[in-house]
Amino acid sequence: MRARILLVISGGIAAYKCLELIRRGRERGLAFRCVTTRAAEQFVTPLALAALSGEKVYRELFSLVDETEIGHIRLSREADLVVVAPATADLLARMANGLADDLASTLLLATDRPVLVAPAMNPRMWEHPATRRNVERLRADGVRFVGPEPGDMACGEEGVGRMAEPATILEAIEGLLAEIRGEARLGGVRVLVTSGPTREPLDPVRFFSNRSSGRQGHAIAAAFARAGARVTLVSGPVCLPDPPGVHTVHVETAREMLDACLAALPVEVAVCAAAVSDWRPAHAAAEKIKKRPGLPPPAIELAENPDILATLSGLSEGRPRLVVGFAAETERVVDNAREKLARKGCDLILANDVSPETGVLGGERNRIVVVERDGRVEPWPELSKEEVARRIVDLVAARLGMGA
Numbered sequence: 001m002r003a004r005i006l007l008v009i010s011g012g013i014a015a016y017k018c019l020e021l022i023r024r025g026r027e028r029g030l031a032f033r034c035v036t037t038r039a040a041e042q043f044v045t046p047l048a049l050a051a052l053s054g055e056k057v058y059r060e061l062f063s064l065v066d067e068t069e070i071g072h073i074r075l076s077r078e079a080d081l082v083v084v085a086p087a088t089a090d091l092l093a094r095m096a097n098g099l100a101d102d103l104a105s106t107l108l109l110a111t112d113r114p115v116l117v118a119p120a121m122n123p124r125m126w127e128h129p130a131t132r133r134n135v136e137r138l139r140a141d142g143v144r145f146v147g148p149e150p151g152d153m154a155c156g157e158e159g160v161g162r163m164a165e166p167a168t169i170l171e172a173i174e175g176l177l178a179e180i181r182g183e184a185r186l187g188g189v190r191v192l193v194t195s196g197p198t199r200e201p202l203d204p205v206r207f208f209s210n211r212s213s214g215r216q217g218h219a220i221a222a223a224f225a226r227a228g229a230r231v232t233l234v235s236g237p238v239c240l241p242d243p244p245g246v247h248t249v250h251v252e253t254a255r256e257m258l259d260a261c262l263a264a265l266p267v268e269v270a271v272c273a274a275a276v277s278d279w280r281p282a283h284a285a286a287e288k289i290k291k292r293p294g295l296p297p298p299a300i301e302l303a304e305n306p307d308i309l310a311t312l313s314g315l316s317e318g319r320p321r322l323v324v325g326f327a328a329e330t331e332r333v334v335d336n337a338r339e340k341l342a343r344k345g346c347d348l349i350l351a352n353d354v355s356p357e358t359g360v361l362g363g364e365r366n367r368i369v370v371v372e373r374d375g376r377v378e379p380w381p382e383l384s385k386e387e388v389a390r391r392i393v394d395l396v397a398a399r400l401g402m403g404a
């Protein structure tokens with residue numbers, strides 16, 4: 001039977017993406033019944049929603065017609081899953097506080113079904129302590145989140161606040177439906193993901209680091225969690241929120257990252273997406289290094305950092321069944337990746353071209369070539385980092401014999 005989604009749409013510019021969510025969702029066998037807030041109708045018309053969903057759109061709390069057709073309590077419970085997309089800061093606040101002053105908030109208070117929300121708002125609003133409090137409270141109440149994601153906003157600002165893409169929301173819906181049915185694809189599989197840069201101190205205020213944003217690693221951790229895996233994310237310093245449903249460990253240096261990874265074992269799968277500094281200053285000064293007028297700048301001696309990917313791949317005891325590495329290259333991408341796979345002893349390498357003109361480092365998209373142990377090479381088209389993450393989950397699931 002078609003899974004039934006009660007889709008609550010609140011008023012944000014991202015509301016237009018709901019049309020694609022419904023269209024794509026129906027193609028994948030989901031049935032949608034839409035509820036709009038008054039503000040939502042400034043961005044998407046009930047007519048368009050009704051046409052695409054093939055169902056009446058519910059709008060008013062006090063509608064005699066609707067109440068005789070289907071009471072609002074029944075409406076809230078006839079679905080398998082309630083999805084709020086986009087969820088504005090205002091609706092999250094009302095949900096967190098149990099308000100019931102319109103049809104959308106009343107349904108959300110009355111429902112006994114799992115609730116998935118896809119927030120969309122200005123980055124300052126998302127970062128505001130009031131929103132943080134509301135999100136924490138909702139998480140504690142068992143509400144699940146997908147996104148928001150970093151990127152350019154319609155308001156011209158940059159930061160975290162963009163609604164997750166329809167494909168990502170659909171994946172979260174499918175993951176949650178599978179979980180409800182007790183059949184999450186990677187249910188119980190333990191996954192370790194490293195993400196972000198490391199920071200290697202030179203003195204208490206200076207460090208060596210790199211331009212990694214952590215977007216790819218965080219997207220991978222989130223995608224594994226949506227597939228039901230038990231994920232530990234070991235992250236260097238990044239400007240991203242911890243992904244929902246993921247145990248996140250924050251570290252600074254490569255050596256701390258290695259320790260955190262070893263502490264996270266045993267796992268079945270390790271994905272090393274962090275851009276670990278290869279070297280660190282051999283001696284981190286205890287005090288800030290001072291300028292010495294008339295003397296040359298200090299010489300910095302470097303020491304080699306541990307290679308986390310090689311260490312995990314080479315474990316004689318407790319080696320993950322599958323160790324996946326990345327190879328960020330600026331030239332001879334496949335050749336270098338093959339050489340890296342052999343040298344590090346991992347099972348798969350996802351090679352990407354990070355020459356500055358590709359905009360991959362810190363950017364939103366990625367172009368990957370999968371290089372396998374047996375020499376097979378599979379180039380992927382240019383994809384968003386979220387889509388890359390989904391494909392990695394598929395790849396890993398297939399290798400573990402747990403494909404869809």
Ligand code: C5P
Binds near residue numbers: 272
């Ligand atoms: O040698 P290179 O840095 O190009 O290798 C990249 C791969 O190795 C990535 O998967 C990265 O996460 C991992 N790596 C690591 N520890 C290091 C260096 C790289 O885990 N010290």
